[in-house]
Amino acid sequence: MLFWSDKHRKAFAVLEYGLMTRAPLTVVTGEVGAGKTTLIQALLRKADDDMRVGLISNARGDRGELLRWILNAFDIPAPADADYVRLFQIFQDFVLTEYAAGHLVVLIFDEAQNLGAETLEELRMLTNINSGTDELLQLVLLGQPELRDIITRPELRQFAQRVSATFHLGSFDEANSVAYIRHRLRHAGGTGDEIGDEAARRIHAESRGVPRMINKIADLSLVYAAAAGLAAVNVDLVDELIGDGLILIAAPEPGPRLVPAQETERKRDLS
Template sequence: MSQFYLDHYGFSVRPFSILPDPAMLFWSDRHKKAFAVLEYGLMTRAPLTVVTGEVGAGKTTLIQALLRRTGPDMRIGLISNARGDRGDLLRWILNAFDIAPPPGADYVDMFQTFQDFVLSEYAAGRLVVLIFDEAQNLGADTLEELRMLTNINSGTDELLQLVLLGQPELRDIITRPELRQFAQRVSATFHLGSFDPDTSAAYIRHRLQKAGGTGQEIDAAAMARIHAEARGVPRMINKIADLALVYGAAADRKTVGADIVDELIRDGLILTAAPEPTLPEPAPADRQARLVLAHEQEVKRDAT
């Protein structure tokens, strides 16, 4: 069926695979700004950079694109779905850099091992960058532990950078009163929202063309239905568009119309999540927090 699917439309690859693929990356206005914030964080050696977005918004794909642009002067560690207490956190971190903890090591031993690694990399002219994907799973206590790791930095030199990507609740966690010191260390932050209807249509055409198609294999009415059902979330757009192409091929249709999208929805093939919550701007609690918020807004303007 897979080869029949590709041959029917003349695709060289599936246009709507849900796996992150930098080669298929669609640079929406929001993605461009999010990527600019990530690059800004690396360029300025910001101790903490945070990017949030709904499930399937493209955060992981952005990180993969970012990793392809980093040079030999950075040592990158990537952690996905880390959980556990502070001791587990250090084991995750050491594992990300292929560092074996000393036999029988306790928390202090593992911290010293990591600190020695950061200092040795700095001496060799390399900056250590630690990236956490799905960082909302860490919880408030572990995030505070991450803040303590940034104390490795000293003087005017930044030895360690942290980049956190997560779902919208990550921003809620960071803005809790008990994490005020963590929020003050965040130099740049951005929320990657869902697509509007025009952007969804451009996204669908982009992926069809990248796969070797004309971009017209799904018509405008079908694109509008896909956007509405997916609520503008890229991963959901991929799922629905992929199934729509399968239904179209089975019906020997060269162009998918809205009727085909309606048919697969009636057949119960799509499970949709609740709408993305509206994120209120965090209310600054004191003068320092207001300065942090002002800095975030300036970063966003610079990235535009």
């Protein structure tokens, strides 16, 4: 069911590039429901046998708790009363042991915007385990657009300097939304025509091209069509579904904040 839009191909290429070049830090951002987690799942299916991969979702807490999240991701036992120094030593020993065995340790954080600036800086410190020309530990961060805002803060400039590759996964344009709907219908056993092009374009407009929202609207449209005895979803049926309030869509992200000079110019234009 995975649909490879141009943006998804590029994002996946960035992830593969990060692993191939043993980049210490790779970052992919995107709106909620854009398909970041789907890409990671596809990447893990292609992971080499010489990689030890740990996946963490929605990690929170101070630096000691972060290390416990990490150890848990690799199924590494640690004493309940271990302090930060002991936890760090356990993880470092694990990384060095895996390196000696010819394995690369890859740590993936999903929803990394929840980590916050201090925790991201702590992650940067973990990359100090790497020595010389050999990269023993790779970090891959996936998050919502605010992750980029956090990383580009002045206090995280050292973190940003260690990011070898980054990509922002945007929403589908109309053509990709229509192709995406057809793709999923066909892979589900249909012809691809169960949702007409005009209806698909209406779904795109309502979903703003976000794959997760496209799925929801398209699925419920098919339910409505079946209930009405229709062979295909038309635009009137999509409008009926939306009018019935079955779909909750958040307001779009606010635009960039104007700096004072821009605000002055805008007021001058309005006067």
